[in-house]
Amino acid sequence: MQEKKSNNNFEKLKNIASDHLFMHGVQINDWKNEGPKIFVNGEGSWVTDIEGNKYLDMMGGLWYKSAGYGRKKIADAVYKQMTEISSPPANSTTESTILLSGKISEIYSDKNFIIWKKRWEERLKLNNNTPEKFLKLMRSANPLIIPRNHKVEEVLEAANNNDLSPLKKLIKVLETPYEKLQENIEYQSPAPMGNKKYQTFCGT
Numbered sequence: 001m002q003e004k005k006s007n008n009n010f011e012k013l014k015n016i017a018s019d020h021l022f023m024h025g026v027q028i029n030d031w032k033n034e035g036p037k038i039f040v041n042g043e044g045s046w047v048t049d050i051e052g053n054k055y056l057d058m059m060g061g062l063w064y065k066s067a068g069y070g071r072k073k074i075a076d077a078v079y080k081q082m083t084e085i086s087s088p089p090a091n092s093t094t095e096s097t098i099l100l101s102g103k104i105s106e107i108y109s110d111k112n113f114i115i116w117k118k119r120w121e122e123r124l125k126l127n128n129n130t131p132e133k134f135l136k137l138m139r140s141a142n143p144l145i146i147p148r149n150h151k152v153e154e155v156l157e158a159a160n161n162n163d164l165s166p167l168k169k170l171i172k173v174l175e176t177p178y179e180k181l182q183e184n185i186e187y188q189s190p191a192p193m194g195n196k197k198y199q200t201f202c203g204t
Contacts, residue, residue: 143178
């Protein structure tokens with residue numbers, strides 16, 4: 001088990017965090033008094049905090065942590081690649097990227113994948129589906145219009161100036177998000193080049 005860190009070190013980190021740290025998914029007031037939970041080590045699905053307490057991370061299989069903590073083999077491979085060339089110039093690639101693409105292609109010759117693909121194709125035949133029907137179904141379930149950040153900012157700015165017409169229009173447009181209408185073209189496009197870039201989170 002990790003040795004307990006000094007109280008002075010924890011207090012120093014707590015003070016810095018209180019003044020400068022924003023953590024995704026929690027409010028500062030949730031941890032400001034006692035300080036944030038600080039982890040210093042991980043192995044497999046287990047993590048150790050700054051005071052030496054060990055926890056089983058029940059969300060350790062999500063996102064980039066699906067391989068587990070403390071995977072030295074992966075860390076060494078990443079370090080080796082980054083010290084050689086982290087990312088190639090535009091319109092080019094690296095040796096490791098090519099080799100990885102070959103490894104990924106092996107999935108499609110895997111026995112389990114072949115069985116799944118066959119079952120999937122048989123299931124499609126039951127509905128007498130065609131590529132045209134697939135496309136129609138996809139377009140009915142994937143909205144053409146979403147409340148993009150720059151349009152939401154326009155609505156908020158107008159509302160702060162007692163003008164709710166942009167809000168009403170946005171709500172009206174979002175009532176038919178799958179329809180391609182010429183009058184709604186401005187709501188289908190990303191923010192213009194040079195606009196302020198946003199950093200958003202899944203809880204926003």
